[in-house]
Amino acid sequence: MSVVLEIEDLRTYFDTEGGLVKAVDGVSYTVEEGETLGLVGESGGGKSVTALSGIRLIPTPPGRIVSGRVLYKGQDLLELSLDGMRHIRGRAIGMIFQEPMTSLNPVLSIGRQLTEPLITELGLSKYDANARAHELLASVEISDPERRLAQFPHHFSGGMRQRVMIAMALSCNPAVLIADEPTTALDVTVQAQILELMQRLTEERGGALVIITHNLGVVARYADRVNVMYAGKIVERSSATAVYGDPRHPYTLGLMSSVPRLDLPVTERLVQVDGQPPNLVDLPPGCAFQPRCPYAQEQCLEAVPELMQTVDNHYAACFIADQLGAGAKAGQA
Amino acid sequence: MRRYIGRRVLLYFPTLLLASMAIFAIMRVLPGDVTQVILGGDQTTPRALAQAEDLRQRLGLNDNIVIQYFRWVWSMINGEFGGASIVSREPISEIIARRLPVTLELAAWTTLIAWAISIPSGVIAAMYQNRMPDYFVRIVTVAGTALPNFWIALMLILIMLIFFSWTPPIFYLDLWENPVQHMLKIIWAALILAWGYSSYLTRVTRSTMLEVLRQDYVRTARSRGLRERAVVLRHALPNAMIPVLTLGGLQLATLLSGTVILETVFSLPGIGQGVVQAATERDYPVIQSLVMLLVTLMLTLNVVIDIIYAKIDPRISYG
Ligand SMILES: Nc1ncnc2c1ncn2[C@@H]1O[C@H](COP(=O)(O)OP(=O)(O)OP(=O)(O)O)[C@@H](O)[C@H]1O
Ligand SMILES: [Mg+2]
Numbered sequence: 093m094s095v096v097l098e099i100e101d102l103r104t105y106f107d108t109e110g111g112l113v114k115a116v117d118g119v120s121y122t123v124e125e126g127e128t129l130g131l132v133g134e135s136g137g138g139k140s141v142t143a144l145s146g147i148r149l150i151p152t153p154p155g156r157i158v159s160g161r162v163l164y165k166g167q168d169l170l171e172l173s174l175d176g177m178r179h180i181r182g183r184a185i186g187m188i189f190q191e192p193m194t195s196l197n198p199v200l201s202i203g204r205q206l207t208e209p210l211i212t213e214l215g216l217s218k219y220d221a222n223a224r225a226h227e228l229l230a231s232v233e234i235s236d237p238e239r240r241l242a243q244f245p246h247h248f249s250g251g252m253r254q255r256v257m258i259a260m261a262l263s264c265n266p267a268v269l270i271a272d273e274p275t276t277a278l279d280v281t282v283q284a285q286i287l288e289l290m291q292r293l294t295e296e297r298g299g300a301l302v303i304i305t306h307n308l309g310v311v312a313r314y315a316d317r318v319n320v321m322y323a324g325k326i327v328e329r330s331s332a333t334a335v336y337g338d339p340r341h342p343y344t345l346g347l348m349s350s351v352p353r354l355d356l357p358v359t360e361r362l363v364q365v366d367g368q369p370p371n372l373v374d375l376p377p378g379c380a381f382q383p384r385c386p387y388a389q390e391q392c393l394e395a396v397p398e399l400m401q402t403v404d405n406h407y408a409a410c411f412i413a414d415q416l417g418a419g420a421k422a423g424q425a
Numbered sequence: 426m427r428r429y430i431g432r433r434v435l436l437y438f439p440t441l442l443l444a445s446m447a448i449f450a451i452m453r454v455l456p457g458d459v460t461q462v463i464l465g466g467d468q469t470t471p472r473a474l475a476q477a478e479d480l481r482q483r484l485g486l487n488d489n490i491v492i493q494y495f496r497w498v499w500s501m502i503n504g505e506f507g508g509a510s511i512v513s514r515e516p517i518s519e520i521i522a523r524r525l526p527v528t529l530e531l532a533a534w535t536t537l538i539a540w541a542i543s544i545p546s547g548v549i550a551a552m553y554q555n556r557m558p559d560y561f562v563r564i565v566t567v568a569g570t571a572l573p574n575f576w577i578a579l580m581l582i583l584i585m586l587i588f589f590s591w592t593p594p595i596f597y598l599d600l601w602e603n604p605v606q607h608m609l610k611i612i613w614a615a616l617i618l619a620w621g622y623s624s625y626l627t628r629v630t631r632s633t634m635l636e637v638l639r640q641d642y643v644r645t646a647r648s649r650g651l652r653e654r655a656v657v658l659r660h661a662l663p664n665a666m667i668p669v670l671t672l673g674g675l676q677l678a679t680l681l682s683g684t685v686i687l688e689t690v691f692s693l694p695g696i697g698q699g700v701v702q703a704a705t706e707r708d709y710p711v712i713q714s715l716v717m718l719l720v721t722l723m724l725t726l727n728v729v730i731d732i733i734y735a736k737i738d739p740r741i742s743y744g
Contacts, residue, residue: 149647151639174653182650189648194641199663208659209649260649 096300097123097146097185097268102160104138104145107153111373115141115155117324123268128291128301130315130332132308132347134369138324139304140190143270147181164268182209186266188290190273192253196245203241206260214264228259232289251282258290262297269294270302275310287314308347312336320344323370323380326399330406340408340416342385379410387412429735437728444720445501449494452713460484463511497713507714512706517714520699525718527597527611528695531684534615536677539623544662544669546623547630552657554635562627569624574683577617578690597694614687622680629672633665640664667734674730678723685719 104116115138123129131139144150146162148169162169164184169177181187189195197205206228207221216224222241229237232255245253254274261269271290275283287303291314294301303315311318311332318335320328320343328341339345346366367384370376376383382392391411399409410416460477481487485496500507506517550562585591593610600607637643638661646660647653685697692698696715703711 147648149644178650178652180650181648187648189641189645191641195645197642197646197660197664199667200660208655209651212652212655213650257645260645264650 094125095122096125096165098161098163099142099146100161100163102142102145102162103158104141104150104155105158106155108373113372114324114375115372116145119160119321119324119326121319121326121329123300123302125267125300126298127316128294128303128314130311130318131302131304131321132306132311132318133321134306134347136369136372137321139321140272142321143187143272143302143304146270147185147187148177149181149187182213182261182264182266184267186261186264186269188254188257188261188269188271188274190276192250192257192274192277195257196248196253198245201242201244202248202256206241206256206263209264224263225259228263229256231262231293232256232259234259250278251286254278254282254286255289258286258293262293265297266299268300268302270304272304273306274303276306283310308336308344320347323372323375325380325409327381327409328407329399334403334406338403338406338417340402340406340413341381341410342387342416343381344408345416346384387416430732433728433731433735437724440724441721444724445498445717446494448713448717448720449497452709453490460486501714501717506718507710510703510708510711512703512708512711517711520711521696521715521718524694524696524699524715527693528681528684528688528697530600531611531615531618531688531693531695532677532680534611535618535622535680535684538615538619539626540673542619543623543626543630543673547627547669548634548657548662550627550631551634551638559631562631566624566627569620570628572621574617574621575686575690577620578614578687581613581617582690593691595692597692610691611693614684614691614693618680618683618687621683622676625676626669626673630665630669633668634661637661637665670730671734674727674734677726677730681719681723 099122100120102116102119103114106113106115117138119138119142121129121131131142133139141150141155145157145160146169148157150157157170160170164180169180172180196202203222203225206225207216207218210216210221210224211218225241226237229240234240234252234255245256248256258274269290274290275286278286287310290301290303303310305311312335315332318328318330318332319326320335320341322343328335328339328344330340335344336348339348370380370383376393378391378393378395379385379388379397382388385392389411397409397411399407400413401407402413408416460480463480464473464477485493488496497507504518506521509516510520546562550559553559582592585593593613594606596606597610598606634657638657640661642664643656643661646656651660681697684695685700687693688695688698689701696719700712700715700719702708703715
């Protein structure tokens with residue numbers, strides 16, 4: 093399998109009133125052709141910023157990409173001119189955002205929004221673009237496309253809008269589709285439909301899909317490989333089955349015990365790992381997770397653990413990753 | 426949509442009615458007697474008093490106030506506009522026919538110039554926030570808001586006189602009589618009004634654009650590889666136009682009051698100058714009807730703006 097997208101030692105910082113926020117601090121990962129990659133972590137961990145940095149849509153100021161490389165088929169996107177970057181967006185890398193209610197333009201019809209880049213960027217005729225828009229709506233299972241295309245976003249429910257967003261993101265046939273918490277704002281039943289839909293479309297098209305989520309359950313079910321993110325760093329990486337079946341970072345363990353239970357009300361469902369997410373302006377010494385970690389030791393306060401291989405293709409940034417195998421879980425049970 | 430417009434228009438009439446009552450009432454409580462103005466001189470002699478009484482009778486000032494009010498309102502509707510000037514005897518309908526086009530033309534030039542300047546400069550200032558173009562726009566608009574119209578007008582006249590030994594033409598000529606002289610007469614007032622008005626509009630456009638450019642849907646547009654020009658003009662600007670149009674439309678009322686001052690400074694024979702002149706002559710019927718006309722213009726404008734607003738923003742349709 094070949095690598096389509098490779099992020100190397102990416103650092104994106106925000107200058108805020110409280111101080112410097114290292115939202116993404118030395119993140120590296122690859123996206124391989126045709127795979128579904130999961131990026132998991134709690135709110136504020138830097139998942140969105142990682143994704144947005146990749147297509148250079150970080151609001152600047154306050155944000156800036158300090159260092160790193162984003163290689164798309166070997167080309168460093170951070171070196172590209174603004175116009176060159178424009179050609180990457182939508183066509184090489186498509187993006188679906190977290191907020192379906194606000195991500196569509198309220199004053200433009202769905203048809204207009206869907207066909208616009210097809211006409212202005214791909215040079216399709218109005219007629220062809222319209223035909224393609226029909227196809228796209230059908231592919232995201234929206235019926236009555238003729239009527240739907242003439243409507244405005246406020247005529248659509250959240251789930252429907254997210255379908256439209258998917259259609260829009262796929263309109264220029266990107267090699268990589270990044271879905272940033274595509275279902276967080278939706279009903280549980282709708283969540284599953286949207287995820288299934290995205291996965292089906294990715295498989296049909298043969299592109300790569302990056303799913304960003306809070307929810308380890310989603311990742312376990314849909315992703316091939318997983319990156320777990322905490323406080324701007326990747327703390328664990330492996331195949332979905334390995335991460336789920338044999339987690340090697342205490343944070344992942346915590347996330348697992350907090351896999352949302354659909355039988356609980358939403359507020360309780362969002363309860364995650366014990367303790368407060370870290371304050372990115374003032375990170376604790378050593379490992380950022382150490383204050384919340386039940387296994388914290390002396391050395392965790394002194395040095396930041398590197399992401400290292402524990403077993404085959406299973407990486408974790410923890411000093412005791414090797415001991416956290418089956419034994420630790422037995423101890424917990 | 427139709428229901429919204431219907432409701433908006435339906436509200437318009439009671440508002441007009443209330444305004445007319447207010448104007449009518451204010452004219453009645455103002456000190457001074459019309460007959461005194463008309464007859465002049467000492468009015469304490471029995472003969473003068475009888476004369477005044479007779480005049481009052483003829484002008485209908487002795488009738489019940491409610492009847493007087495309705496008579497006036499009816500005359501506004503049937504086109505008599507409250508009869509004639511008590512000073513010059515000219516029918517008010519003729520005064521209006523003569524003066525209204527001047528004010529409308531001044532307002533039209535001002536609006537045209539102001540919007541033509543404001544939207545691009547507001548958009549550019551937002552796109553280059555905290556850079557040179559933005560600073561330039563901010564300085565010019567702060568000056569335009571802070572400096573009073575009449576002061577700018579006087580300075581302008583002085584500068585033209587001292588440095589170019591030039592003054593605007595003394596007489597106002599119609600556009601078709603002498604277009605050059607007409608424009609030389611009217612353009613200064615239009616430019617000064619446009620500076621003030623566009624300063625406000627530009628700042629509203631700038632801040633609204635800054636707000637809109639931060640919205641998620643703008644990020645979506647960018648994430649799809651659209652040109653920055655398309656993102657700004659097609660995705661951001663129409664959304665910014667909704668508040669800009671409303672606020673700009675509401676501000677047109679202020680613009681109308683600005684015409685009153687500048688028409689006087691540049692001796693343009695418009696409605697505003699007419700009101701000022703009638704006020705100095707205590708020509709009550711003329712004041713009353715011209716003010717009512719200005720108010721009607723403002724209210725009508727607001728309804729039109731609201732309807733345009735509803736047309737631009739598809740979300741209003743079910744509001
Ligand atoms: N525009 C911004 N200005 C200042 N700080 C920002 C901005 N955007 C993000 N950050 C900072 O970057 C950090 C990471 O944010 P990010 O949105 O990537 O988190 P996330 O993992 O996507 O969380 P969520 O699950 O809530 O979407 C946040 O803690 C926030 O403080
Ligand atoms: Mg996010």
